[in-house]
Amino acid sequence: MKLSEVKTTLKDLKTIGFKLPNGELVPNHFHVTEVGKITKHFIDCGGTVRNEEVVNFQLWNANDYDHRLHPEKLLNIIELSETVLGIEDLEIEVEYQSDTIGKFGLDFDGENFLLTNTQTDCLAKDKCGIPAEKPKLQFSDIPTGNSCEPGSGCC
Numbered sequence: 001m002k003l004s005e006v007k008t009t010l011k012d013l014k015t016i017g018f019k020l021p022n023g024e025l026v027p028n029h030f031h032v033t034e035v036g037k038i039t040k041h042f043i044d045c046g047g048t049v050r051n052e053e054v055v056n057f058q059l060w061n062a063n064d065y066d067h068r069l070h071p072e073k074l075l076n077i078i079e080l081s082e083t084v085l086g087i088e089d090l091e092i093e094v095e096y097q098s099d100t101i102g103k104f105g106l107d108f109d110g111e112n113f114l115l116t117n118t119q120t121d122c123l124a125k126d127k128c129g130i131p132a133e134k135p136k137l138q139f140s141d142i143p144t145g146n147s148c149e150p151g152s153g154c155c
Contacts, residue, residue, distance in 0.1 A: 001106040001113075003055050004089045007078060009108050010071040017112035018059060018094075021104070025112070026096065029065045032074055034058035035081040038093065046124025054093040055081075057106075061097070093118075 010016070018026040040052045081087050092106040094115055104115035122130055 001092050001108065002089050003078065003082075003087065003092060005108070006092060006106070006113075007075060009113075010075045010078075013071040016069055016071055016074060018096075019109070019112040019114050020096075021115060021117050026059055026115075027061050028068060030059050030061050030069065031064075031067075032057050032069060032077060033060045034095075035077050035087075037081075037085055037087045037090070044123040046127030048124060050123065053088075053090055055087055055090045056093050056095060058095045059097075 015028075017028065018030065020026065034056065036056050038054050038056045041050075042052075043049050094104045094106050096102050096104060096115060102115075103118055105118050107114040107116050122128055125132075
């Protein structure tokens, strides 16, 4: 989800909810403690130099049960970060504390923002010797016949 989509969504909400991938809601007394831009400048295992940028939201639970973050307040924080930090319309990454700091993608289901699982990946599979995924065949794709000869595709 891009920053512009979050801003548009916030304008239509009365309350903000974040749902974890396991279906649990982040406690409604959470705070967004940071809105920032993270720049990652790195070399992948194939030797290619890469730059990635994301907008980062950090969610934090406090023992402050009397305050709730309202949509207009988060929108103000986002707009201030755009002005002061020069944040562009980038994808959102959310940090949330569980056993360790988890990094999540962001989506919206019409009611809550969804923290989505992210995965690591090799960005240079072609240079690392990682085999391409084998194609999955349907039994209906296998030629019929009475024998199974090399190259016939029967096995």
